[in-house]
């Protein structure tokens with residue numbers, strides 16, 4: 001396995017809508033190795049999610065591991081369909097490996113339903129809530145060429161990480177996962 005180079009904001013691969021991978025690709029050893037490398041790269045950074053366009057591969061593929069917020073990771077998510085069963089939203093501070101050094105306060109749906117294929121082509125579904133739901137929305141956005149900075153409604157809530165930690169980070173809350181900030 002090897003670590004992959006991450007595309008940064010401004011690279012066109014991050015702005016494009018990625019196509020679905022051909023199902024035959026799942027049988028391809030190179031594709032499976034890409035998945036392993038994406039997982040290794042995500043953990044190495046460290047991050048809680050990584051989408052294929054972020055490693056210069058324009059395909060609808062992402063890996064995610066929101067840790068305690070979604071046990072059982074890492075999840076390999078191919079050709080996902082993301083839907084929102086409720087209107088409720090919440091705000092959280094996000095970061096992104098493709099936008100190093102910045103944090104921004106976004107609004108995301110609190111509940112999400114993720115239908116996808118795993119690396120073996122099996123149909124899977126996940127019901128997500130809070131931070132895990134936000135990670136899925138952030139990663140899914142990458143497949144559509146959208147970076148989180150475009151989800152920051154109030155640009156006074158876009159900050160360098162040091163200033164975020166100094167002026168905007170709130171003490172850890174026991175129950176409200178809306179206070180988390182994750183790099184993905």
Ligand code: NI
Pocket residue numbers: 095096097098138142184
């Ligand atoms: Ni990201």
